[in-house]
Amino acid sequence: MELSVDQIMEKLRSGKVSKEELWNYLQSSNKDVKHEAWVTAQKMIERKHSLLLDFLCFPDHGTRYRAWNLFQDFMNEFDREVINSRTGCLLEMLRDEDLNVRRLTWYVTLPRVLQYLDVNIVKQLVRYCEEVAVDEWKELIEDTCRELGLMR
Numbered sequence: 001m002e003l004s005v006d007q008i009m010e011k012l013r014s015g016k017v018s019k020e021e022l023w024n025y026l027q028s029s030n031k032d033v034k035h036e037a038w039v040t041a042q043k044m045i046e047r048k049h050s051l052l053l054d055f056l057c058f059p060d061h062g063t064r065y066r067a068w069n070l071f072q073d074f075m076n077e078f079d080r081e082v083i084n085s086r087t088g089c090l091l092e093m094l095r096d097e098d099l100n101v102r103r104l105t106w107y108v109t110l111p112r113v114l115q116y117l118d119v120n121i122v123k124q125l126v127r128y129c130e131e132v133a134v135d136e137w138k139e140l141i142e143d144t145c146r147e148l149g150l151m152r
Helices: 005-014 019-026 031-047 049-055 061-071 080-084 087-094 099-116 119-124 126-132 135-147
Strands: none
Touching: 005 019, 005 031, 019 031, 031 049, 031 061, 049 061, 061 087, 061 099, 080 099, 087 099, 087 119, 099 119, 099 126, 099 135, 119 126, 126 135
């Protein structure tokens, strides 16, 4: 029997959800379910910080983006090798097809985690930064990339 959206929301709010169920809800097409699933994920991560590592390469890039932004709060708790093994997932977001994910990753996430990345590899991806530096994002993204030493 499939649960209704209300039942799923109630289950998420109660925290009585398995990791597998949570992963499914984080990939839901229902934005409310997806949002509530992320709230639940954050609570789980706050109790067990190592869970964050599972989300850094999450298939859904919106969830992955949120996880990398949360990472800043916990980055000193993980070995550099563990972090390095997941940086490819962040690099994917710098060239993501979803322009909002890509813009936000360049503008918000990258400055926070650049210290964990090979700057030369990031410099090779600058064209993806330039592609999304348009309209209201132009100045913000270009300034960020210049400040990080990625653009002239």
